[in-house]
Amino acid sequence: MKVTVVGAGDVGATCADVIAHRELANEVILVDIKPNFAEGKALDIWQTAPINLYDTRIKGSTDDYSKTANSDVVVITSGLPRKPGMSRDDLISTNAAIVKSVTENIIKHSPNTIIIIVSNPLDVMTYCAYLSAKIDSKRVFGMAGILDTARYRAFLAEALNCSPKDIQAVLMGGHGDTMVPLPRYTTVGGIPVTELIDKAQLDAIVERTKTGGGEIVNLLGTSAWYAPGAAAAQMVEAIVRDQKRIFPVCAWLQGEYGLKDVYLGVPVKLGRNGIEEIIELKLTEDEMKLVQNSATAVKEVMSVLDNMNNVTA
Numbered sequence: 001m002k003v004t005v006v007g008a009g010d011v012g013a014t015c016a017d018v019i020a021h022r023e024l025a026n027e028v029i030l031v032d033i034k035p036n037f038a039e040g041k042a043l044d045i046w047q048t049a050p051i052n053l054y055d056t057r058i059k060g061s062t063d064d065y066s067k068t069a070n071s072d073v074v075v076i077t078s079g080l081p082r083k084p085g086m087s088r089d090d091l092i093s094t095n096a097a098i099v100k101s102v103t104e105n106i107i108k109h110s111p112n113t114i115i116i117i118v119s120n121p122l123d124v125m126t127y128c129a130y131l132s133a134k135i136d137s138k139r140v141f142g143m144a145g146i147l148d149t150a151r152y153r154a155f156l157a158e159a160l161n162c163s164p165k166d167i168q169a170v171l172m173g174g175h176g177d178t179m180v181p182l183p184r185y186t187t188v189g190g191i192p193v194t195e196l197i198d199k200a201q202l203d204a205i206v207e208r209t210k211t212g213g214g215e216i217v218n219l220l221g222t223s224a225w226y227a228p229g230a231a232a233a234q235m236v237e238a239i240v241r242d243q244k245r246i247f248p249v250c251a252w253l254q255g256e257y258g259l260k261d262v263y264l265g266v267p268v269k270l271g272r273n274g275i276e277e278i279i280e281l282k283l284t285e286d287e288m289k290l291v292q293n294s295a296t297a298v299k300e301v302m303s304v305l306d307n308m309n310n311v312t313a
Contacts, residue, residue: 002070003025003071003236004029004075004106004113005019005031005075005077006075008030008032008041011118011224011229012078012229013041014226015118015228015233016030017048021048022233022237025056025236026057028059029061030042031067031068032062033063035062039061041060042058042060065105068106070109070110071109071113072113073115073116074106075116075236076129077118078095078099080094088121092308100128100129100131107133114140115140116141116232116235117143118232123174123175123250124304126140126141126142126263127305138273141275142265144265145172145175145247146247148179148248151209153167155205160188166189167188168186169182172266172267173291174265174294176297179294180290180291180294183202184284235270240272242271243271244276246267246270248268249270253266258288262302263302266278
């Protein structure tokens with residue numbers, strides 16, 4: 001089993017580290033455009049193997065995609081963070097060019113791979129990778145829901161003073177302020193969360209979840225990396241071990257939930273073939289409206305990419 005992580009920054013290196021520690025693959029290739037950066041990160045991670053007792057070999061490469069050949073799964077974290085004065089359209093244009101180039105290089109050497117996108121803006125970058133890869137959408141999807149759900153569950157564990165292991169939750173929609181946590185599908189040890197916490201406190205946690213990424217940025221001055229890296233690694237684990245896990249994933253919808261031609265976070269069954277099933281929940285009218293509003297917001301951002309592609313075509 002071979003896994004490639006493109007982008008050796010904080011998120012990519014964390015993802016590669018978790019994959020190696022869990023021995024999810026025989027080989028992990030870490031790729032970055034910055035000279036010697038991936039090689040250095042890979043060497044540092046590999047030197048923890050005798051300490052943490054794992055056998056996964058991890059190697060770095062400076063922009064040499066031939067070393068990624070025949071990867072079973074590829075995680076793409078490449079892209080620039082949004083800088084002061086940079087518009088959303090500027091960010092999309094810059095990162096779309098990066099994701100497009102990376103995806104084409106990956107598919108050239110690993111045509112049968114499964115691609116997980118972590119690059120931001122997440123939903124539109126997943127769409128960009130899908131357009132560039134020209135493969136089944138079940139093999140191109142984005143990591144956002146697992147991260148957002150983890151934040152939601154962590155906040156609930158704090159509020160309830162209980163183990164996060166016992167909290168299960170579903171979250172849908174785009175990766176951002178329009179995401180849709182679903183308290184009705186949130187349980188603690190099988191008990192509906194609404195029986196354990198009052199509505200005002202739960203609503204506050206939902207709102208905190210929606211801005212969870214911004215909270216990290218405000219504290220650190222940069223975006224998160226431990227949780228995003230671990231979330232992407234959990235998706236890799238579900239695929240390489242064919243676990244059939246039920247996860248919220250940014251998936252290409254073609255009629256599900258009454259939505260078409262949009263990448264949006266929905267619950268799926270994740271296994272060796274990628275997305276093996278998109279699960280359609282029976283949402284209430286209010287829940288469906290929130291999901292539809294989120295889809296509308298995501299489609300607006302996707303249209304920015306479409307317009308750019310029309311200009312450059």
